Amino acid sequence: MSDPETEIQGIAALLAERQIELTAELVDAFRDRIPELPTDPALVELLVGSSGANLETFVHLMRGHIRVRDVHAPTAAVEYARRLAQRGTPPSALLRAYRIGQQLILQWAHAQITGGIDDPTLALRTTQLLTDTSFLYIDAVSEEVVQAYQEERERWLANRSAVQRETVDALLRGDRLDLAATEVALGYRLRQHHLGLVLWTAPGAGDLTDLTAVERTVARIAERIGAAGQPLFVPRDRETAWAWLPIGRTGELDAAGIDEVLAGGDGQVHVASGRSGAGEPGFRTTHEGAAAAHAVAQLGQHPAGRAVSYADPTVRAAALLAHDLPATRRLVLGALGDLAEDTDGAARLRETLLAFVEERESYVATAARVHLHKNTVKYRVDRAVEARGKPLGEERLDLELALIACKWLGPEVLVSAGGLMLVTKGYPSKSGTTAPG
Template sequence: MSDPETEMQGIAVLLAERHRELTNELVEAFRERIPELPTDPALVELLVGSSGANLETFVHLMRAHMQVKDVHAPVAAVEYARRLAQRGTPPSALLRAYRIGQQLILQWAHAQITRSIADPMLALQTAQMLTDQSFLYIDAVSEDVVEAYQEERERWLANRSAVQRETVDALLRGDRLDLAAAEAALGYRLRQHHLGLVVWTDPGAGDLTAVERTVGRIAERLDCAGQPLFVPRDRETAWAWLPTGRSSSLDLTGIDAVLAEDDGRVHVAVGSAGAGEPGFRSTHDGAAAAHGVAQLGQHPAAPALSYDDPTVRAAALLARDLPATRALVHRALGDLAEDTDGAARLRETLLAFVEERESYVATAARVHLHKNTVKYRVDRAIEARGKPLGEERLDLELALIACKWLAPEVLVRPSGG
């Protein structure tokens, strides 16, 4: 009289005989049902090898040629997992292939059991034993391939990150590079328009994974022409380039909207869009300059600092020589340069008044105050300055810009403070 173990070994013999046919069926199912898997011939060949090797190893387990504790992922399966890691294929796609493979083999095996075993109880016991074995096999093997995937992904990213940093640094230095080779190293097209970003978190909140997600959401919001280039610089700071295709005209208000969703945890400095290899450098230089301004000012005046803002460009120049800028601020503003909340309100209103061509109505609309309040603050600011508005007008504007972006670095402590 037969028993479940004997019947299962008979199924294993049939499985070995149909090995090639079933392998092809598995691979076809994977390609149809898991679109994330690479479809180029080299990777498909590896997928065939991995599927076939897994079937062969499972047959050995079914025939009691090995114990479950001795089951490990076949070499071909481990190599396929590593190659998926190099391609950036999500590990969920790899695990789904194992689940689908298990499902299809069980369906095939259960059909064989139904046809070949007349005794319902024996058929049920055989099917249960086969199902248990399949779960034990998948559990052991999937743990191996996921571990191989993670190790390779970490190694690959570390190596790729090093190559990317070296290539980016060479581009920013202006070294003569083969553009095709540089693009291959970066995984990013240089022959298009770019928007450079410097992105960072607050000290101690370093989570570059969150920063990278923010950059991705910004790219989506700006409808970019491809995936951004993201290059970590330290635990809290990264450089990024957004591919904008043929367009240099962008609505950057989308950046503020994305940052608002992050509740101020991520900060962005934005360069001016540029084209080609020179634009790759210039847009980064602008973002880096804006980032320098943001680092000096304790209270950034906007969610994202853009180098397209002429006051940010001026502040970046003023930041290069802080002692000279402090002297300019003190000379041009007098008591208006004090580091107090009251002086800050007066400076903000006076700068808006100057930029609005001394229109009380336009200034009131801009700063959301009544026109009489604007006039009162402007008069107070001029009094604190100790000079008429038109005297040393250029110095006045530069000093107010410096205070807006570089405070408190350029301000004077109040008397007795």
């Protein structure tokens, strides 16, 4: 009389006979159902080897040639996991392959049991034994390949990041480099247009060492603006990363897409962007712009959900003003008078006045821009001029620069409600005396 162990031996023998055929079916299913898996021939060949080796090892387990505690992932399976880690394929795709493989082999084996065993009780016991054995195998092997994936991913990222950082630093310094070799080292094409980004999180809000949140943000931005390829992502420290988005030959992009991506996030990741640039020189200049915009955002009160763009002329002006904050503070105080106070009321007047100046003193255009009634705009402009203490047309350039400085640099250049400059030491206060140091 037969028993489940004997029946399992027969199924194992049949599985060994059909190993090549079943391996091909598994690989086809993986390619159809797991789009994240690489499809280039070298990786597909390694997937075939991994799948076949797993079937062979499972057969040995079913036949009792090895014990569960002695089961190890086949060499080909471990190598495939490492290669996926190098490619950046998510580990969920690897685990899904094992689950799908288990499902398909169990379906095939259950069909053999149903067609070959007449006794329902024996068929059920054999099915239970086969299912238990398959789960023990998948549990042992999947844990090992995931560990190999994680170790390789950490090693690969560390090595790749070190090479990329050194290469990027050399590019930004303007060193003479072999262009083709540089592109290989970066994994990024320099002979196109680029958009540079600086990304950061607030202190304690996130940790860039795992790369996930910031890399996802870069990937979403690249997809939203229609990037021409994979971005270049270079972590700098625990809270800051640099990125370059490839935007093809024309350099055209939908910059509003960056704000849309940020608005849909959790507000933990902030972005500063440069102006698009072409080729190796553009790679440098777009980053320099993004870095300048980042410096402006760090000094001021950057709103969450919006990027700071160096393409904005007021950001470019603020970046220049930030180079000499003491002089900018004096400019603000001299140009704005009481309007330079760090209060909510003064902030509303400054916002309206800046819009009014930029809209060529049109009450109608300003009202549409700031979403206020025209009469409200006129009231605020009149109040702002009164607080300033001099006519709108007097020292007009100083006025506009001072308003831009207040908008982007905030408390760094404003005057406290009590009359002394904030964050000053040894510079004139509102009253003209020297602030205490």
